[in-house]
Amino acid sequence: MPMPFATNSARVDRPAIAVSAAARPVIQLEDVTVGWNGVPALSGVTGTFLEGSLTAILGPNGAGKSTLLKTVTGQLTARTGRVTIHDHFRGGISLLPQISEIDRSFPITTYDLVSMGAWRRVGAFRRYDKGERQRIHDALATVGLTDKSRDLISSLSGGQMQRALFARLIVCDAPVMILDEPFTAVDEGTCDLLLQILLDWHREGRTVLVVLHDAALVRQCFPQTLLLARQVVGWGDTASVLTDANLDQARSLALGGF
Numbered sequence: 121m122p123m124p125f126a127t128n129s130a131r132v133d134r135p136a137i138a139v140s141a142a143a144r145p146v147i148q149l150e151d152v153t154v155g156w157n158g159v160p161a162l163s164g165v166t167g168t169f170l171e172g173s174l175t176a177i178l179g180p181n182g183a184g185k186s187t188l189l190k191t192v193t194g195q196l197t198a199r200t201g202r203v204t205i206h207d208h209f210r211g212g213i214s215l216l217p218q219i220s221e222i223d224r225s226f227p228i229t230t231y232d233l234v235s236m237g238a239w240r241r242v243g244a245f246r247r248y249d250k251g252e253r254q255r256i257h258d259a260l261a262t263v264g265l266t267d268k269s270r271d272l273i274s275s276l277s278g279g280q281m282q283r284a285l286f287a288r289l290i291v292c293d294a295p296v297m298i299l300d301e302p303f304t305a306v307d308e309g310t311c312d313l314l315l316q317i318l319l320d321w322h323r324e325g326r327t328v329l330v331v332l333h334d335a336a337l338v339r340q341c342f343p344q345t346l347l348l349a350r351q352v353v354g355w356g357d358t359a360s361v362l363t364d365a366n367l368d369q370a371r372s373l374a375l376g377g378f
């Protein structure tokens with residue numbers, strides 16, 4: 121389990137892409153409370169992810185970050201409040217789950233895993249045309265896994281598996297990308313490569329939400345931050361959210377629980 125607010129990264133300049141004043145809302149949360157087995161994990165969450173924004177979701181362990189992602193992707197239902205995915209983006213959201221949630225023993229190859237990214241366009245049981253096959257090969261090349269395409273995913277290292285999951289997202293080609301701790305347990309070279317891919321998605325105008333634990337990386341590369349500690353501590357411009365006072369409040373709220 122990563123430590124909250126680790127600070128070990130200083131590799132890439134923050135992208136100088138502002139969210140347009142005319143950006144449309146993509147995902148809106150209104151006073152959302154959601155929990156597990158009747159116990160609230162997040163309470164009173166209100167805010168909007170705008171089109172083209174690149175948002176880091178940061179908070180101590182158990183702060184509700186994964187719970188939030190599961191709520192916006194429809195895996196969990198809010199107990200109260202409302203989650204709205206706006207019409208233009210419905211069906212256009214791709215998720216990279218925490219690597220620990222993936223059954224690595226499932227007997228499929230790296231190519232099969234990456235090709236699943238095309239299911240939304242092609243369907244699970246139809247043959248892929250030449251264009252889709254090329255897209256899969258290109259994605260494998262982008263993440264440096266061409267020579268692993270025939271290997272079972274059970275043989276991949278943690279970093280290679282994360283690269284394969286990114287390749288699946290590249291094939292998905294969705295306008296909204298949601299990633300849960302994509303840099304956990306990966307080597308520095310993989311982290312740099314995946315970060316560049318993620319920043320490229322932002323440059324292309326996609327909406328990107330990323331759960332992270334590395335505050336230094338967030339300060340450097342993420343224009344927007346949602347700081348969570350079982351509730352919203354701050355949501356907006358990263359510099360105004362990641363203040364010492366807010367980080368202290370997040371730590372104390374998460375430690376105290378509610």
Ligand SMILES: Nc1ncnc2c1ncn2[C@@H]1O[C@H](COP(=O)(O)OP(=O)(O)OP(=O)(O)O)[C@@H](O)[C@H]1O
Nearest residue numbers: 121156157161179180181182183184185186187188
């Ligand atoms: N499957 C589950 N069943 C029951 N409770 C859960 C489940 N998943 C999460 N929780 C609880 O919900 C709360 C928030 O957990 P969540 O995983 O969303 O936090 P997080 O901020 O993503 O934490 P971490 O950084 O440790 O991954 C915690 O108290 C956790 O124990």
